[in-house]
């Protein structure tokens with residue numbers, strides 16, 4: 001399936017902590033509780049999960065959810081090959097059997113029928129019912145369900161149902177504090193401390209302007225991209241235009257306003 005990736009346990013990916021989220025993640029894992037990570041796009045949700053999976057020594061199976069993703073895509077389906085029908089586990093089922101961490105990114109995008117399989121896994125039962133085969137699979141030790149979503153204004157309507165939400169320990173992430181974010185931008189791009197500081201300063205100004213009106217804001221991811229362009233030799237102003245300002249919106253008026261901020265602060 002194209003939308004999933006499995007990562008084995010190599011080096012621990014770099015993650016700069018915002019507060020106590022690493023301890024919270026580890027404690028939720030130890031307590032066999034599922035975790036909901038909410039926060040804007042590009043603020044470090046995925047990196048936190050990758051980092052903690054490596055630290056906890058668990059394989060990680062990630063599924064990027066989209067509006068066509070159904071329960072069958074998660075649990076598996078019968079496949080016909082050469083006249084034979086055989087069952088093929090989906091990513092969630094593999095994670096449950098292997099005791100992996102299963103990360104469902106942007107879970108509110110998925111079809112509503114996915115909640116039917118998530119609920120019994122996310123409460124005390126820790127069971128995955130496979131309706132098609134009649135199997136009821138207990139989650140192997142070490143299994144953890146992690147879901148994320150971006151509570152931007154477009155998601156307010158489709159949000160998570162309270163019955164789903166209440167099964168999860170919630171962790172809210174925002175953009176990192178300036179000193180943390182400067183360290184991230186420098187570490188992820190190899191840029192100088194000065195470049196990192198200028199980009200973070202720009203981000204603060206852009207965020208003040210965009211957070212109200214735009215679904216997306218100048219995320220840490222975009223800052224890292226701009227810094228990488230700068231490291232590759234692009235003038236910083238042009239790099240910030242290409243990676244941050246023009247990436248954020250197509251609306252000409254907003255683009256013009258963002259360009260003004262850029263010219264003023266960078």
Ligand code: ADP
Nearest residue numbers: 014015016041042043044045046047188220221
């Ligand atoms: P999200 O899943 O919230 O959309 P990601 O975790 O993919 O965001 O973060 C986007 C990029 O920003 C990462 O690839 C990484 O380069 C950088 N990043 C953001 N936050 C952190 C952090 N706390 N530590 C290290 N890198 C980070």
